[in-house]
Amino acid sequence: MKQSITLGKVTKLMGLGFLSTIKDLFTGKLEKEDFKNFLRKVVVPIASILLFIGLWHMGSKTLYNIEADFRINKALEEQGQAAADAVAACIALGEDSSCKPNTLPSPAQVWESYRSLLRDHNIISADKAAFIEKTAALNEKRLAEGKDAITYTGRPSFVDQIFRSLKTVFAGFLLALFIAVPLGIFIGLSPTLKSAFNWFIQIFKPVSPVVWYLLVFMIVKTLLIDSNEDSSFTISFISVGLCSMWATLVNTAMGVSSVDKDYINVAKVLKLGNFQKIFKVVLPSSLPLIFTGLKITLSVAWMVLIAIELLAQSPGLGLFVWEEFQNGANDSNAKIIVAMFVIGIIGFLLDRLMLTIQNWVSFDKTDAI
Amino acid sequence: MAYLELNNIYKTYGQGENETEVLSNINLSIEEGEFVAIVGFTGSGKTTLVNLINGLIEPTKGAVLFKGAPVQGTSHERGVIFQNYSLLPWLTVGQNVYMAVKEAFPKHSKTELSAIVADYVEMVGLTPAINKRPKELSGGMRQRVAVARALAMKPEMIIMDEPLGALDALTRGNLQDEILNIWEKDKRTALLITNDVDESIYMADRIIPLRPGPNATLGPEFKIDIDRPRDKTEMNDNANFKKTRNAIIEYLMDIGNERKTETQDLIELPDLSPKDFVNQFKY
């Protein structure tokens, strides 16, 4: 019983209330009036997912046919019947990428690509593990001699790219957090600072990620001019942080400057010092707004990350997408769609993570959206 | 010199067209150890008056003197029970009280502070709810936390802005007695804002009505010469009590009626203006 309560609490905290509904279904606790709820929360989403996949399948089939017909007709007009037959046969075989229509892949193809990416990952990680085992003894000796260890330099797998992206986004998010929250507090507390910074915020807030990247590139490139380290990671996480910090900055400043007057009166009557007043009254009361800002920041960070990785040539999902697009192999399009879903799902999970933390720290429990 | 003195206090809010003078020419002096009650209609400026005394706001004109020195900002010597409770919603009942006690007695150890908190929470009957947050409490429970928080700081002067308004008669009676106990035992000075005439007679040495605003002023004071400790049931038969009670209620009803007739006058005003208007055309 206790366990089920905590499960309910956790799922509610995460805004995944429908999980409890599913659990109730299996434990037979579903009441009649819950049935409507169950329909709405479980059956309807599943039906809409199936509908989406069906439409996608038909759409990709149509696009495939349009392109196949076009290629056959083109061969017929330019090189005659024999060439057209050859193209038609080639397309029907579906293996040679030179004749195969290159269009929106079908759900089945995407699923197949997903599995092949996983297989690829398993092969690469086995390879990597073997390499590490092989070089372990040697590396120990090299370290003892004061030399650098030998590291695995093979191609990163799709899963590795995901983790690289997550690393970049968290580094950027932390940078945004450490700049925007303190700065927001100062701006919120002091009307003078507010007017000093207002133009700055208004002008830089709408600047696009690409421009941020270029700006950071200009600066970091010069700063790291002597170091031969790869600066692409540094550049991309700083750009992500600078792009995404504005929501937190604005929300923090707003939260801090609009603390309920009653709470300020309490602080005055208790004669709290400035430090105490900020940490015991102002910050706790603006926490809900700060977290709303951080949630926006994290989702913006994840959204711009892909574009920035692509520009910075920094390893990660963005680079993966770009390389697949340029690669033009048989299953490249399908892999791009796989990446798209992975990006979307991770974005969703990050959002839920923030919501969970927010509900957990906040006195002002808001229901999940 | 009196313990607390208000000399010719005026307080205006707003500027330009929106300027309203809420309090006009307020004169009040309270001696050390006195219990003074102020009764008045809603919106007459009672909270404004309280905030002037506790130092949250400054008068537009006039001076507030506390022990002979002008009031500058708030002080732990003057404890406040806010009308709207003003509890910090992210702290539990215990933490709300603890925070105040810690500020009032910075030299006490943690255990001493916790003991004080436990005492006062017990006094207001909230020990079972000590770990709850304000959101989980009823209005009356919140009000009691606010009472505990202010009293636990053991201020020299207790300023109470309708501290018991949201309570039922029984709880209200108990807390009235607790407040009186604390006031009597440590010889504090108390200022009580209330809209309950019986409560003011039961608790105070002097009752001063605040006339309705804007431009609210203090009315004539009523002295309560009933020996302490007072007994509620006995008081009902006390001739002195009945007389004072009737006098205060009559006074309040009179100023209430004055206010009504004033508004009726206002309605009659438009009838006068067309005459001037017509006269103008005769030239």
Ligand SMILES: Nc1ncnc2c1ncn2[C@@H]1O[C@H](COP(=O)(O)OP(=O)(O)OP(=O)(O)O)[C@@H](O)[C@H]1O
């Ligand atoms: N900060 C403020 N700015 C402008 N006007 C104010 C402000 N505070 C109070 N007032 C006005 O002053 C008048 C008196 O308000 P106050 O809160 O002192 O009344 P009150 O007697 O405490 O009323 P209640 O019994 O309802 O608590 C009201 O008309 C109110 O609109």
Ligand SMILES: [Mg+2]
């Ligand atoms: Mg009031």
